[in-house]
Amino acid sequence: MATSISEITRAVEALLANPPPIEDRKDGEAELLFDAMDRLRVALEKPEQTVNRIIFSCRTLPIIKIAQGMGIFDAFAAAGHDKPLSLDQLDKQTKGDRPMLVRILRLLITEKVVTKANDLFTLAPFAFQFRNDTVSGEVIKHFHNTALTAIQAPNYLKARDYMSPDDAYDAPHQFANNTKKHYFDWLADDEERQRPFNATMSLPRHDNQNQWFDIYPVRERLDDKSHVFIDLGGGAGHDVASLKSRFPDLPGRLVLQDLPAVVKGVELPSGIEVIPHNMFEPQPIKGARAYYMRTVLHDWPDKQALEVLARTREAMGKSSILLINENVLSEGGADDTPVVAHTDFTMMLNFSSHERTEAEWTELLQKANLKVIKVWKPQQTIKSRALFEAMRADASL
Numbered sequence: 001m002a003t004s005i006s007e008i009t010r011a012v013e014a015l016l017a018n019p020p021p022i023e024d025r026k027d028g029e030a031e032l033l034f035d036a037m038d039r040l041r042v043a044l045e046k047p048e049q050t051v052n053r054i055i056f057s058c059r060t061l062p063i064i065k066i067a068q069g070m071g072i073f074d075a076f077a078a079a080g081h082d083k084p085l086s087l088d089q090l091d092k093q094t095k096g097d098r099p100m101l102v103r104i105l106r107l108l109i110t111e112k113v114v115t116k117a118n119d120l121f122t123l124a125p126f127a128f129q130f131r132n133d134t135v136s137g138e139v140i141k142h143f144h145n146t147a148l149t150a151i152q153a154p155n156y157l158k159a160r161d162y163m164s165p166d167d168a169y170d171a172p173h174q175f176a177n178n179t180k181k182h183y184f185d186w187l188a189d190d191e192e193r194q195r196p197f198n199a200t201m202s203l204p205r206h207d208n209q210n211q212w213f214d215i216y217p218v219r220e221r222l223d224d225k226s227h228v229f230i231d232l233g234g235g236a237g238h239d240v241a242s243l244k245s246r247f248p249d250l251p252g253r254l255v256l257q258d259l260p261a262v263v264k265g266v267e268l269p270s271g272i273e274v275i276p277h278n279m280f281e282p283q284p285i286k287g288a289r290a291y292y293m294r295t296v297l298h299d300w301p302d303k304q305a306l307e308v309l310a311r312t313r314e315a316m317g318k319s320s321i322l323l324i325n326e327n328v329l330s331e332g333g334a335d336d337t338p339v340v341a342h343t344d345f346t347m348m349l350n351f352s353s354h355e356r357t358e359a360e361w362t363e364l365l366q367k368a369n370l371k372v373i374k375v376w377k378p379q380q381t382i383k384s385r386a387l388f389e390a391m392r393a394d395a396s397l
């Protein structure tokens with residue numbers, strides 16, 4: 001067994017030379033290694049190395065966004081995968097002057113995004129997704145917007161004695177962006193914010209190999225021509241489109257609802273209706289079989305989440321089902337994946353909201369005069385996701 005630093009380095013180099021393909025890895029095996037490597041790094045680093053790593057980490061995203069804006073990733077993509085480029089070639093194909101290009105390449109090398117050998121630069125395979133016409137490229141733009149708010153959060157929280165915010169109109173977002181507008185209204189004001197946000201929402205959800213309709217008995221519950229299924233706050237409709245693609249013959253109506261700015265111009269497979277709707281207004285479709293919301297309510301503190309639930313509850317009939325597909329925090333709070341911990345932080349930054357535990361979701365639904373019929377959970381090791389199935393408190397399946 002490798003126990004010295006040099007033996008472990010040799011073992012890591014051997015693995016690097018021949019990494020096992022993703023599909024051959026056992027569930028969670030690589031993640032255990034990452035965790036061990038992260039802890040080993042902190043244990044072996046000199047304190048100043050750890051501090052340097054932490055203080056420079058907030059710069060990775062801005063560096064990638066600058067490289068994206070200069071067209072560095074586009075230049076590599078135009079040349080083709082595995083094709084190294086010289087400085088002259090990159091200089092000809094990117095914006096900005098040569099000293100800027102050299103400076104950014106130097107940083108990309110420290111970030112392991114680019115490697116340099118024999119005066120030629122090669123882009124790491126994962127970084128091709130940062131070119132300008134990709135969904136992941138848009139995700140960089142979206143998270144850069146959020147990072148601007150994160151940078152200001154210490155000043156916001158200090159001014160409020162580090163109390164948890166609960167007002168969606170006085171969140172770190174308003175403080176950092178010098179606006180009174182709610183985050184969603186602020187997004188809608190600028191296509192350069194709305195489009196990257198929509199693209200980010202279209203990504204498959206983290207650690208969610210199972211789609212909700214793989215664990216929910218769709219045929220049993222939603223298979224009737226009188227049924228209406230509403231994806232409320234469904235963004236550009238990727239989720240309801242996936243449902244349609246998995247169950248093309250599902251009878252009844254499929255409806256996407258979201259704010260007018262979000263659903264404007266959205267193109268969906270035929271058979272899916274698009275109805276602009278503000279969920280704080282009375283729900284126009286009464287007595288639908290299913291009102292479905294995926295990661296919609298987590299954007300709102302309890303006060304507004306209860307208003308949305310009240311508008312939905314008013315529209316629900318005795319056989320209506322409410323489906324809430326949400327992140328779920330661990331009880332006790334310190335046993336969550338980094339992605340869930342960061343999503344909770346993002347909810348605070350943009351909305352003064354927070355992720356909730358299973359008990360908090362159940363309580364929220366009860367306060368809205370709804371009862372939880374069943375909490376559907378993905379199999380495997382995923383603990384951070386659940387589909388809450390609820391009905392009016394006076395109804396039953």
Ligand SMILES: C[S@@+](CC[C@H](N)C(=O)[O-])C[C@H]1O[C@@H](n2cnc3c(N)ncnc32)[C@H](O)[C@@H]1O
Pocket residue numbers: 184201202232233234235236239257258259262277278279280293294295296299
């Ligand atoms: C976190 S996104 C989730 C989008 C989608 N359900 C998904 O899972 O990809 C929250 C969605 O709520 C929508 N939303 C925000 N305020 C809304 C409102 N007042 N009425 C309807 N939809 C709203 C946003 O436009 C956004 O699409």
